[in-house]
Amino acid sequence: MDPAVRDRPLAETRTTQPTPAGAAAVPDPQSGPARHGAAPRPAAVNDFVKLWVDECAALCQPDKLYWCDGSLDERQALFEQGVRDGIFTRLNQEKLPGCFLHRSNPNDVARSEHLTFICTPDQDLAGATNNWMETKQAHHKLRGLFHGCMKGRTMYVVPFVMGPIGCPLAKVGVQLTDSLYVAVSMGLMTRMGDVAWRQLGADDEFTRCLHSVGDVNPERRYICHFPLDNAIWSFGSGYGGNALLGKKCLALRIASFLGKQQGWMAEHMLLMGAQQPNGQKSYIAAAFPSACGKTNFAMLIPPQQYRDAGWKITTVGDDIAWMWVDDKTGKVRAINPEAGYFGVVPGTNDETNPNAMECMKRDAIFTNVALLPDGDVWWEGKTKDPPPEAIDWQGQKWTPAIARETGRKAAHPNSRFTAPATNNPVLDPAWDDPDGVPVSAIVFGGRRSRTIPLVFQAFNWVHGVYLGATLGSETTAAATGAQGVVRRDPMAMLPFIGYNIRDYLVHWFRMRKRMTDCPRIFHVNWFRKDDQGRFVWPGFGENMRVLKWIIDRSQGKAYARETLVGWMPRPEDIDLNGINVSRHDVEAIQTVNAEEFKSEILSQEELFLKLAGDLPKEMVFQRELLIARL
Ligand code: GTP
Ligand code: SPV
């Protein structure tokens, strides 16, 4: 790696290549809020916020304070400032109006789970699967890092709301950050700006989110959560889930902790609407681990014959769901706390996910993709044929020949787009509804080349929770570390449970008691491969065929046979009209091989052993029942 890149002292990675041909000219350097006169504090800010911002400013010592108001003018001015500072590259504004490219530091391209901590007085609160730091020790360590870290920089005050305005579950957060990229991204991903001051009123109840990119050094990178203080301190990273603190840190880790205390659930789930030909609408929540297909499933376009028949799929959310049980009906309802998408781009194209492609056509940020000579962007899998040349995600010249020789990718495997939800052509009309949507099915799924069938249904809630808790998936580029190894990822929440996993599982079991009728629980695997290493199931839009069975089952309409692992469709229960998949193929990927399943149970021990004496008894009983069925 270029040492100048590796040792870059400043927060943001600066782009070095000239402005691409076709891109707009560099804007007037005299305008822009961040450099010329920091934005003043709005009158609506309450004393609790003022006090805390003053304290943090005294600690971090920024040159300027900039209070974000969340207006479109402000967003545009921040983009302009970012272009001047080399944080953003303006893309071809004819092809991609309002779109910008950002390159993160090459050492900072994914969540760093090993540097993510739950900080509590007692380790038992964090549990066996989280990194733990004692509260005082964490304060001490982090205060040292934050001390003076914003000298010469601007501190952006970013007020935001997670959840539809007016929803009883909606949460206010305020993030202080020295990253302009983070401030702008928070504006796309959350309900950001003055709306948050109105939602907060005179209250002290907001999540205190302090963030600095520091010197982007992995040796000094800590993502610390203080669930008992409703606070998050993140230092040393500017990337995604490490730095956009409303997302994984607040809406999953802090929120899961609050949900446990208050009787609701924060989950790593997409939320989709499915309207049947008869007009009946159901909503489905699905938990797949990072980079395992949530965005794609949430934006699914049904195959032609389904569309002709009147099927319609809509997106409520693509990453996070907050769920509760409605007192009056005893049914589960859910909201998406976010207001935008931070989605994987490699593999995304006009065939696999046209709706995501539509989302990123305007007012979007691309992070770590390749830049084309005409100011357009590219990533592996965007087009069948690669472009003749590009600037890769690290700012270096890239050609297909170079790729062949060196194996270098044009875009980073965890490169992403950031776009407002309102860009989505199939956004569900209820996506912003403070009452949320009713949930009739919960789907768990992992990335498994072998062993795990395409689809099956849990026998009941307790069995479904067991299936979720033992979910396994091959690791992806969304987190740093080894890739492609099967690890247990309970409910796709392993990196995101903000407290003790024992209590988390108990919470799942207990939530059933509040429900009169519970969502049906399913398990899917789009990723099973044949002996040649090819995906057998076509996936993407064709997943509609499996979804239809899931919906029919949750309405008590489809046939299923009882198997070792749960209720399963027969091959003839999955419609294969119009795809190049035979009944025999479906049989092959629905096969439950008893020997393979014995190894599967053994590999679940990794999780069971970690939990040891803490394992809820329902888990033990379910495992015994499964072994007995084998
Ligand atoms: P996070 O944002 O990290 O939480 O991920 P996600 O679950 O939203 O993952 P996403 O939908 O972005 O998919 C990640 C990768 O899986 C992309 O490269 C997709 O092209 C690929 N993928 C998604 N759905 C399917 C599918 O049905 N079949 C196959 N073979 N690949 C898929
Ligand atoms: C994930 O890793 O699950 C993501 C991306 O959704 S990030 O926001 O970076 O965590």
Ligand code: MN
């Ligand atoms: Mn995610």
